[in-house]
Structures are given as C-alpha cells and as structure tokens.
Amino acid sequence: MATYLLKRLIIxxxxxVLASMVVFAVMEILPGDPARLMLGFNASADQVEQLxxxxxxxxxxxxxxxxxxxxxxxxxxxxxxTYSVPVIDLVGERVVVSLPLALIALxxxxxxxxxxxxxxxxxxxxxxxxxxxxxxxxxxxxxxFWFALMLIYLFAVWLRLVPAGGFPGWGAGIWPAVKxxxxxxxxxxxxxxxxxxxxxxSALIEVLNEDYIRTARAKGxxxxxxxxxxxxxxxxxxxxxxxxxxxxxxxAGTIIIENVFYLPGLGRLxxxxxxxxxxxxxxxxxxxxxxxxxxxxLLVDFSYAVVDPRLRGRQ
Amino acid sequence: MSLLQIENxxxxxxxxxxxxxxxxxxxxxxxxxxxxxxxxxxSMTALTIMSLLPHLAQARGRVTFDGIDLLAASEDQMCxxxxxxxxxxxxxxxxxxxxxxxxxxxxxEGIRWHTRAGRAEAEDRARKMLDRVGLPEAKFPLSxxxxxxxxxxxxxxxxxxxxxxxxxxxxxxxPTTALDVVxxxxxxxxxxxxxxxxxxxxxxxxxxLAVVTEMADRLTILRGGEVMxxxxxxxxxxxxxxxxxxxxxxxxxxxxxxxKKHLAGSARPxxxxxxxxxxxxxxxxxxxxxxxxxxxxxxxSLTIEPAQSVALVxxxxxxxxxxxxMILALDKxxxxxxxxxxxxxxxxxxxxxxxxxxDMQVVFQDPYGSFDPREKVEKLVAEPLHLLxxxxxxxxxxxxxxxxxxxxGLGPRDMDKYPHEFxxxxxxxLSIARAIITRPKxxxxxxxxxxxxxxxxxxxxxxxxxxNQKLGIAYLFxxxxxxxxxAMSDEVLVMHEGKIVERGxxxxxxxxxxxxxxxxxxxxxPDLHRAIARRMQEQG
Numbered sequence: 001m002a003t004y005l006l007k008r009l010i011i012x013x014x015x016x017v018l019a020s021m022v023v024f025a026v027m028e029i030l031p032g033d034p035a036r037l038m039l040g041f042n043a044s045a046d047q048v049e050q051l052x053x054x055x056x057x058x059x060x061x062x063x064x065x066x067x068x069x070x071x072x073x074x075x076x077x078x079x080x081x082t083y084s085v086p087v088i089d090l091v092g093e094r095v096v097v098s099l100p101l102a103l104i105a106l107x108x109x110x111x112x113x114x115x116x117x118x119x120x121x122x123x124x125x126x127x128x129x130x131x132x133x134x135x136x137x138x139x140x141x142x143x144x145f146w147f148a149l150m151l152i153y154l155f156a157v158w159l160r161l162v163p164a165g166g167f168p169g170w171g172a173g174i175w176p177a178v179k180x181x182x183x184x185x186x187x188x189x190x191x192x193x194x195x196x197x198x199x200x201x202s203a204l205i206e207v208l209n210e211d212y213i214r215t216a217r218a219k220g221x222x223x224x225x226x227x228x229x230x231x232x233x234x235x236x237x238x239x240x241x242x243x244x245x246x247x248x249x250x251x252a253g254t255i256i257i258e259n260v261f262y263l264p265g266l267g268r269l270x271x272x273x274x275x276x277x278x279x280x281x282x283x284x285x286x287x288x289x290x291x292x293x294x295x296x297x298l299l300v301d302f303s304y305a306v307v308d309p310r311l312r313g314r315q
Numbered sequence: 316m317s318l319l320q321i322e323n324x325x326x327x328x329x330x331x332x333x334x335x336x337x338x339x340x341x342x343x344x345x346x347x348x349x350x351x352x353x354x355x356x357x358s359m360t361a362l363t364i365m366s367l368l369p370h371l372a373q374a375r376g377r378v379t380f381d382g383i384d385l386l387a388a389s390e391d392q393m394c395x396x397x398x399x400x401x402x403x404x405x406x407x408x409x410x411x412x413x414x415x416x417x418x419x420x421x422x423x424e425g426i427r428w429h430t431r432a433g434r435a436e437a438e439d440r441a442r443k444m445l446d447r448v449g450l451p452e453a454k455f456p457l458s459x460x461x462x463x464x465x466x467x468x469x470x471x472x473x474x475x476x477x478x479x480x481x482x483x484x485x486x487x488x489x490p491t492t493a494l495d496v497v498x499x500x501x502x503x504x505x506x507x508x509x510x511x512x513x514x515x516x517x518x519x520x521x522x523x524l525a526v527v528t529e530m531a532d533r534l535t536i537l538r539g540g541e542v543m544x545x546x547x548x549x550x551x552x553x554x555x556x557x558x559x560x561x562x563x564x565x566x567x568x569x570x571x572x573x574x575k576k577h578l579a580g581s582a583r584p585x586x587x588x589x590x591x592x593x594x595x596x597x598x599x600x601x602x603x604x605x606x607x608x609x610x611x612x613x614x615x616s617l618t619i620e621p622a623q624s625v626a627l628v629x630x631x632x633x634x635x636x637x638x639x640x641m642i643l644a645l646d647k648x649x650x651x652x653x654x655x656x657x658x659x660x661x662x663x664x665x666x667x668x669x670x671x672x673x674d675m676q677v678v679f680q681d682p683y684g685s686f687d688p689r690e691k692v693e694k695l696v697a698e699p700l701h702l703l704x705x706x707x708x709x710x711x712x713x714x715x716x717x718x719x720x721x722x723x724g725l726g727p728r729d730m731d732k733y734p735h736e737f738x739x740x741x742x743x744x745l746s747i748a749r750a751i752i753t754r755p756k757x758x759x760x761x762x763x764x765x766x767x768x769x770x771x772x773x774x775x776x777x778x779x780x781x782x783n784q785k786l787g788i789a790y791l792f793x794x795x796x797x798x799x800x801x802a803m804s805d806e807v808l809v810m811h812e813g814k815i816v817e818r819g820x821x822x823x824x825x826x827x828x829x830x831x832x833x834x835x836x837x838x839x840x841p842d843l844h845r846a847i848a849r850r851m852q853e854q855g
Contacts, residue, residue, distance in 0.1 A: 211405060211411045212411055212413040212414070214411075215405065215412065215473065215476065216413065217367055217397070218398060218405075219397065219398035219424060220396070220397040220398030220399055220425060220429060221394070221424070221428060222390070222391075222394050229424075230413050233415050233416075234414070307415060308414070308415055309414070309415060309417075309460040309462070310414060310460070310462045
C-alpha cells in the first residue's frame with residue numbers, strides 16, 4: 001500500500017514540475033512585453049528597459065524559471081500587470097467562490113448519478129431504465145447555461161427562493177453565501193450527473209455479468225442486496241476516473257455559468273486577464289488549476305487503492 | 316424419500332428448447348453425476364434447481380426439494396433456500412469470488428444473512444469452515460483477498476461459502492475442470508468427505524466420465540437436453556446398454572492408431588534445448604530494493620527428433636507454457652540455447668528467424684480466441700504463408716489453403732466462411748490447418764484438446780496422429796492430461812517447478828513413475844478403467 005502511494009506521489013510531483021515548465025515556456029513564446037504593457041505606449045525605450053531590469057525580465061531563461069517556480073512554492077505569484085496588486089490576493093478572493101461551487105456541484109452530481117445508475121442497471125432494458133437513460137441523454141445534450149436560465153426563471157424569478165445572481169461574500173454569513181451558489185451548482189451538476197449516471201450504469205451492467213455475482217446470488221442474497229453490496233464497489237473504478245476528470249472541469253470550466261449568475265469566480269478572472277493580456281495572472285491561475293487537477297487525480301489514485309485491494313499489494 | 320426430485324422437466328429459452336422431459340432424483344447422502352457434452356443442458360438443469368435462470372426462460376414440469384415445489388416458489392422463498400439448504404460451486408474459481416472483499420467477509424456473509432448471527436459469531440463460523448476446507452488460519456486469515464490465493468485455494472473458499480450452513484444439497488458444476496489433476500483429486504476428496512460428514516446430497520456435473528465414475532453412486536447421461544441413460548454408475552458403465560453411453564466411454568479412452576512408432580536415436584535431433592532458463596521480475600517488496608527474480612524455467616535441456624511425438628506434462632504453473640513460448644521464439648530466454656535443425660535460434664533477429672518459424676508452428680488451447688472473427692478462413696489459414704521465401708500467387712494461395720483444409724478433414728468451400736460459422740472442434744481443425752500449411756517439421760500444441768468435448772477430442776487426436784504418420788511432423792504436446800499424453804506421445808517429459816524432473820518412454824513413465832512429481836500426477840489422474848473396476852467392486 002505504502003509503495004503504491006509513494007509511487008503515485010512521486011509521479012504527481014514529476015508531472016507538476018513538467019507542467020510548470022510547459023506553462024512557463026508557453027508564456028515566454030507568447031508575444032507582448034509585460035514591461036511595455038505596464039508602462040503604456042507613451043513610455044520611452046529607456047523606461048521600459050529599466051522596468052525590464054527591475055522585473056528581472058532580462059535575466060537568463062533558466063534563472064527566470066527558477067525564480068518563478070520558487071515564488072510559486074512560497075505562494076508568491078508576483079504582481080498583476082493591470083491591477084498592480086499581488087496575484088495571490090486576486091486569486092485568493094476568487095478561489096473562495098469557485099472551490100465551494102465546484103465541490104457542491106461535484107457532491108450533487110454524485111448524489112444524483114449513483115442512485116440513478118444503480119436504478120437503471122437493476123432494471124436494464126425495462127421502462128424505468130429507458131426513462132432514466134432518456135433523461136440522462138437529455139442532460140448530456142442540453143447546454144448548462146440553458147439549464148441555468150431555466151433554474152433562474154423557476155427558483156429565482158417565479159418562486160423567489162434564491163437570488164438570481166451575484167455573490168454576497170462569505171462575510172455575509174454562510175447560509176446567504178451557500179444559497180447564492182446553489183442554483184449555479186445545480187446547473188453545473190446536472191449535465192455532469194447525466195454523464196456519470198451513464199458511466200455508473202454501464203460499469204454496473206458489466207460487473208453484474210461477472211461470475212462472483214452469481215456466487216453471491218447462490219448464497220441467497222436477493223438481487224438488490226447483490227447490486228449494492230457486491231456490484232457497486234467493483235463498478236466504482238470507472239466512476240472515480242470520470243469523477244476526477246469532472247472536478248477539473250467544474251473548477252475551471254465555469255466561465256459561462258459564472259457569467260450567467262454574475263459570480264466573481266476563477267473562470268471570470270482568467271477570462272478578464274486574457275483579454276487584458278495580464279499574462280502573469282493567466283500563468284498563475286493556469287498553474288493553480290494544473291496543481292488542482294494533479295491533486296485530484298492523486299486523490300483518485302488513492303481511492304482506487306481503497307476500493308480495489310489488488311492495487312495495494314501484499315501487506 | 317428423495318431429497319431432490321426432478322420430474323418431466325422441460326425448459327425453453329426464447330423459443331429454443333433446452334431441456335426435454337428430464338428426470339433426476341437425489342437422496343440424502345447420495346452423489347449423483349450429471350454427465351454430458353457442452354450444450355447438453357447440464358448447467359441449465361443446475362440453474363433451474365437454483366432458480367437462477369436467465370430472463371425469458373420458461374421451465375415446466377416438477378422440481379421438488381425437501382417437499383417444496385421449486386418451480387412454484389417465490390423469489391423470497393428461493394433466497395431463503397439458496398446458500399442455506401442448497402449450495403452451489405461453479406467451474407471457474409479464478410472469477411467466482413468478489414475481488415474487493417476478503418475471503419472472511421465472503422464466507423461470513425451468507426451465514427449472517429441466513430442465521431441473523433452477529434459479525435463475531437459469523438466470522439467464527441466462517442473461520443471453522445475455512446479450516447475444514449483446508450485453509451488454516453496461520454496461512455489463510457479471514458483478511459486475505461481472493462487475488463492472494465491460487466486457483467485451487469479459491470475453489471476451497473467457494474466450497475466453504477457453499478457448505479458454510481451445511482446444506483442438504485450441494486450442486487457442483489464442473490468444480491475441477493479448471494484445475495490441474497493434483498488439485499482436482501484434492502478437491503474431489505474434500506467434496507466426498509463433506510458428503511459423508513453431513514449426509515449431504517451432491518449433484519456433480521461434469522463432462523469427464525472418469526471423474527464422475529470415481530465420485531458418483533448413480534449417474535444420468537444427458538445429450539441435447541434429453542436423458543439418454545440413468546442408473547447405478549457401475550452397472551451403467553459396465554453394461555453400456557445405450558449406444559451414446561458406449562460412445563462416450565470409448566471416446567474418453569480413445570487411443571489413436573499410430574502404426575509407425577518413432578524409433579528413438581535414429582536421427583540427428585530436430586530440436587535441441589540446452590540449459591534453458593527464464594527469469595521474470597518478482598514483486599518489489601520495497602521501493603529502494605530491486606525485486607528478487609522468479610525463475611519460471613530452470614536449466615531445462617531436452618531433444619526432439621524428427622517425427623517424434625513428445626508430451627510435456629506438469630501441474631499448472633510449472634513453467635510448461637513459458638518453455639514452449641521460448642522454443643517458439645515468442646519469449647526471450649535468460650540463459651541457455653535452443654538449436655532447431657542444428658541452427659541456434661536464441662538471440663536471432665526476426666528476419667533471421669523466418670526459416671525456423673516456417674518449420675515450427677503452433678496450435679493453441681482455445682479454438683475460439685485464436686482467430687480474428689472479422690477475417691475469412693482463407694486469409695486466416697494462409698497467415699503463415701508470409702514466411703515462405705517466394706510469395707505464392709493468389710491462385711496458388713487458394714490451392715495451398717484448400718489442400719491444408721482437405722488434410723484436416725474440411726472442404727474447399729469452407730474457405731469463404733467466417734470462424735463463427737464453425738463448431739469448437741472444427742475451429743481446432745482450422746488452427747491445425749493453419750499450423751501445417753507451411754509443411755512444418757515441428758508443431759507445438761499447448762493443451763490442444765482440453766477445451767473440447769470427449770467425442771470431438773478423440774477425432775482431433777486422430778487427426779494429430781494421422782498428420783504425424785503421413786507428413787512426419789514432430790509434436791511437442793503440452794498438457795496436464797495424462798490420457799492425452801498416453802494416447803499421443805512416444806516420450807514424456809515431466810516438468811515440476813521449472814525443472815524437467817523425469818524423462819522416458821511414455822508407457823514407462825506413466826506406468827512406473829520414479830520422480831515424486833510424476834508419481835503425484837499419475838496417482839491423481841482420473842482413469843476410467845480403474846474407476847469402473849473400483850465401482851464394480853463397491854456396487855457389486
């Protein structure tokens with residue numbers, strides 16, 4: 001077990017280093033001089049050169065990479081070119097919106113998808129399965145911003161249960177903050193739940209044809225007990241894989257939903273930074289997302305080992 | 316009174332009749348054998364008793380167990396019976412256990428479910444049951460997972476699950492078919508003991524007449540879903556009134572005619588293997604220490620002469636197949652050399668191996684898995700022709716394929732068919748046609764008949780013998796089945812834990828084995844003659 005975990009950890013660390021090199025290299029290749037950008041087009045060449053020296057932009061490539069990467073490790077991401085504030089502050093106030101949003105959406109998606117998948121697999125080919133998988137098909141096909149608009153119309157405009165958009169900040173109390181994240185989380189979760197339910201169903205159906213399911217039935221367990229006790233855990237590996245991929249998407253791929261609900265999240269920050277050529281912010285957010293994705297996949301790898309004893313090796 | 320009584324049972328699945336008027340009865344403490352070839356309805360009879368038939372299956376007739384009408388019983392009633400009064404053991408132990416649950420959980424689960432016992436009590440009973448089936452606590456604690464156990468050990472766990480609550484009836488569906496003969500003998504002994512300890516009825520399903528004869532008091536012979544003959548084992552098999560019973564018995568003991576026996580020492584060896592070893596990387600115990608290699612083949616030397624038929628026998632995992640793969644140059648050796656027709660083939664490049672590959676072909680065990688289902692027979696059988704120095708024209712190619720098909724008893728029209736249009740036996744003929752199309756000098760056959768029914772097996776063995784006589788092909792038969800070795804080989808090599816421990820003329824080795832490994836194999840191998848003789852004594 002320890003060997004497996006250590007191996008995964010080392011692989012994750014190597015991946016992170018390689019990813020940081022790629023991100024750094026891409027930013028180097030992109031056109032546009034940050035010093036020129038900060039000083040504006042009226043600044044003289046001397047002034048630009050002075051700022052370049054000051055920002056360390058004239059140092060050799062390797063040194064600049066090491067300086068940047070070292071900064072990342074101590075959470076010093078540098079200063080935003082456009083706002084002239086530390087990037088960490090900009091990112092920090094956005095993460096507290098995006099991360100809870102992604103987590104709530106992920107939880108919702110799991111809570112919806114697993115029971116639907118089990119329900120469908122247990123009634124393979126029957127009416128209940130057809131209806132559930134039809135709904136899932138619809139969930140995959142319909143774009144999430146349309147869901148978002150329908151949800152706003154139903155719950156915010158018509159029933160007036162939750163606000164239609166905006167984020168009051170965590171300072172306003174936990175419940176108001178969570179309440180304003182609920183609709184966007186549901187809008188994000190539904191298409192993901194639809195995909196996950198289909199994956200869970202097909203994984204379960206495959207497992208239900210295994211010999212050990214017959215052994216469990218021959219023990220006298222009723223079909224439903226066999227489904228929950230024996231089939232589900234074996235079907236978890238593909239489900240966990242998809243779950244890991246979805247978390248990455250939920251964390252970064254929320255630009256549209258954040259715009260629909262007017263939420264100050266990471267997606268919108270990146271979007272603005274790109275349009276304003278605030279490359280250091282883009283770089284930092286991309287690195288943060290890369291780290292998050294690697295961390296989640298590491299978590300997924302660990303959970304494989306929890307689910308499947310064959311990956312743990314001999315104790 | 317019978318424990319289980321099947322009367323006039325008919326089964327239809329999706330319009331296809333599977334069973335027709337099957338009759339069968341088992342008394343407490345009695346062992347009844349259900350014998351038949353694949354597709355005869357043996358397993359479906361078992362699943363009908365368990366009420367675990369696939370959807371759309373319709374059973375008619377009467378199945379009474381302990382006074383309960385099973386065909387009319389509700390699912391709840393069946394759940395109460397399964398695992399408590401009726402246990403079942405399946406063929407494939409490698410996949411019969413849930414890989415993510417410990418063996419303790421899996422044995423205790425049925426106990427808890429049926430008796431409402433607490434966890435501790437159920438685990439205690441599971442422990443006792445595992446001890447009983449030969450998995451003592453010291454080596455097999457409840458916390459073991461199935462992947463840490465071998466096939467034979469897993470089958471013991473499956474038996475522990477099935478017998479944990481001392482069922483009145485145990486159904487064992489080909490319980491030893493996937494195991495080697497030594498394990499088979501151990502598992503059969505265990506089942507016999509459990510029957511006599513608890514006066515349990517046992518329905519033993521098998522295609523192997525010798526196994527059933529050794530075990531069963533009475534037997535029922537099925538064919539195409541119908542009972543051909545039923546009665547006391549000894550009387551049925553000694554009288555052999557029914558032609559099908561006779562056919563089965565003859566096929567089980569079939570020895571193909573090979574009038575031209577090979578004379579040892581008559582020629583320069585075709586294949587010479589010297590000091591061959593193969594290491595596999597072992598399991599790493601620590602991240603910082605290299606793993607100890609596992610030696611699968613250990614310093615093996617052997618020779619095969621032209622037209623000689625040699626059997627390589629041994630238990631599963633002894634290194635037989637690894638050795639064969641190295642001879643076929645499909646795997647690299649760690650040490651040692653292989654000479655084929657006097658030329659060294661170890662360490663040669665693919666291009667240099669071409670002539671050797673042409674003269675050395677292979678037939679695998681599974682006739683289903685060894686063909687690409689999307690290709691026609693013509694292309695599949697012609698595959699080895701790319702090894703020829705000059706490529707034949709399209710017409711010549713068809714000619715060669717037609718000829719090879721003819722030699723294995725198939726027609727030229729079969730060329731334009733797909734593999735799925737053939738039966739298992741016919742497919743094995745196709746793989747033999749593919750193997751002989753380049754006129755090889757040596758054919759390596761890895762368990763070539765163990766997936767086939769006895770009657771088909773007899774035909775394929777005849778074919779192998781005929782090709783040996785007609786074309787002078789030498790064989791290396793890899794098998795754990797001593798009947799095949801006896802029927803087909805001039806010499807036998809006995810392999811044990813990577814080493815060749817005994818070599819000699821087939822009759823000598825099998826009649827008076829000297830090494831411990833060979834003795835164990837011979838003692839464990841079921842033998843129909845011997846079994847019938849023993850039954851005759853017991854049953855008069």
